[in-house]
Each structure stands twice: as C-alpha cells, then as structure tokens.
Amino acid sequence: MRILITAGGTSEKIDDVRSISNHSSGRLGVAIANAFNAEVTTIDYVTTKNAQKPEGDLITLHFINDTKELADTLTNLLTTHSYDAVIHSMAVSDFTPATSLSEEQLQTALTGLLAKNNGESISAAVLKNWLAELESDAHQDKKISSDTDHLFLILKKNPKVIHLIKKLQPETLLVGFKLLVDVSFNALFDVAMKSIQKNSADFILANDLTEVGPNEHHGYLIAKDGSYTEAATKKEIAQLIKQAITTARKNK
Numbered sequence: 001m002r003i004l005i006t007a008g009g010t011s012e013k014i015d016d017v018r019s020i021s022n023h024s025s026g027r028l029g030v031a032i033a034n035a036f037n038a039e040v041t042t043i044d045y046v047t048t049k050n051a052q053k054p055e056g057d058l059i060t061l062h063f064i065n066d067t068k069e070l071a072d073t074l075t076n077l078l079t080t081h082s083y084d085a086v087i088h089s090m091a092v093s094d095f096t097p098a099t100s101l102s103e104e105q106l107q108t109a110l111t112g113l114l115a116k117n118n119g120e121s122i123s124a125a126v127l128k129n130w131l132a133e134l135e136s137d138a139h140q141d142k143k144i145s146s147d148t149d150h151l152f153l154i155l156k157k158n159p160k161v162i163h164l165i166k167k168l169q170p171e172t173l174l175v176g177f178k179l180l181v182d183v184s185f186n187a188l189f190d191v192a193m194k195s196i197q198k199n200s201a202d203f204i205l206a207n208d209l210t211e212v213g214p215n216e217h218h219g220y221l222i223a224k225d226g227s228y229t230e231a232a233t234k235k236e237i238a239q240l241i242k243q244a245i246t247t248a249r250k251n252k
Helices: 028-038 067-078 103-117 124-136 162-168 185-197 234-249
Strands: 001-004 042-047 059-063 084-089 096-101 151-157 173-180 203-212 217-223 228-231
Touching: 001 028, 001 067, 028 042, 028 234, 042 067, 067 162, 084 234, 096 103, 096 124, 096 217, 103 124, 103 151, 124 151, 162 173, 162 185, 173 185, 173 234, 185 203, 185 217, 203 234, 217 234, 228 234
Parallel strands: 001 042, 001 084, 042 059, 084 173, 173 203
Antiparallel strands: 096 151, 203 217, 217 228
C-alpha cells in the first residue's frame, strides 16, 4: 500500500525576513504516519521543516513552505505515483500576502481612489479592482521598511489545495480535515458533510480547537454516508483513519 500524507502548517511569505504562519505542530501527522508505518506502508510525507517529522525506512519526506509550493508538490506526486489513500491533515493558510503599505503609501492610494471615484461611495466592484491594482503595482522588496508607525498588510485568498487531489486521482481514498472553534457537534457534523461533498472526500476528521491539546485531541472521523467514529487522542485518531482506509480498500 502507498499513501500520501500532508502535515504541519504552511508559511506565507511577506518578504525575505517575515512570514505569516499558524500553530500547527504536525504531531497528528506523525501519529498517522507511525500507525501506517507499522504495517510496512510506503509513505510520501509532505510537511514543513519546522513541523515534527516521522521516521521510517519507507517514509519519504517532501518539504514545502507555502500553499503554492504545496500545490506544486502534490501535483507532481499525484501525477507520478498512484496512491491507495491521501490523508490531507496539513493546516493550509486560507490567505497569503498580496501587498503591504506604509501609512504614507496607504494615504496616497486612498486619495487616488477617492479622486478617481469623484468622492462617491466605493462599490464592492471598484474596491476589488483597486485592490487588484495595488497588488499588480506592488514592489517585491526583499525587506519591508520599518520606517512607519503602522504597516498595512493586504491578504488575498489562497485556492483550496484539497480540490486538486480527486481531480488528479479520482480513485484514491481521500481523508480531509476540518477544524472549527467552540461549536456544537451538530454544527461540526454539518460543516464536515458539506466539505465531503464539496471536495469529493471519503472521510473528514472533524475537530474543535477547544478540544485539542498536546496530549488530548477529541475528534470525529465522519464518512461520506454520514456514519462516524470518535477518538480522544491523536493516536486514537490515527488508528481510526488507518482502520477506515483498510476497510474501505477491502470493500472496493
């Protein structure tokens, strides 16, 4: 069996010395890799250099930094190898920096926008075009100057990398992950089912940030038929995923 695992969190570059990241440690990904590695499974493991990493003779590490590199790496792997399952546990940044402005730059840009719009209310379409112009005119500074009391950072939405997986390998088993904060089980379940349908996933591991810690990790592995199993630790989650994939492969 050959599987592909993503783990850790992406880091989106602002300039050559700054970036936006998240708090994902990669511990759950390591637990999942260890569970499969015990069954002598070939694993391609996509992660970041700062995340925790699994070890094993059959584990190949692939390092990425940002969402674009993740998409490129997944595309390469999914077009080179055939996978029995893809477990996409990486915390992928929803947004990436488009441009940044000092107070003076923002003042100049806003003045130009208002003058161009004859002082009238700014519509959503005009604002969107203005933001696109700011991005296209942005200077790719190696280091943004700190000579301003406030720095205004404009972020743009990243494409959803999970969409690539079933497009490139429709027959692979896909396990996605959904993290919400302080919601009811019903809300978590509804969002997970929508994610399954939207991404053609076979399973979603749904969890709540308020129930995730260094030792505990409460989560639900929800299948596309609406059935689910529950776990209380990362190790238990890893075992649930391995069992679900093993069973699904037998029933194919």
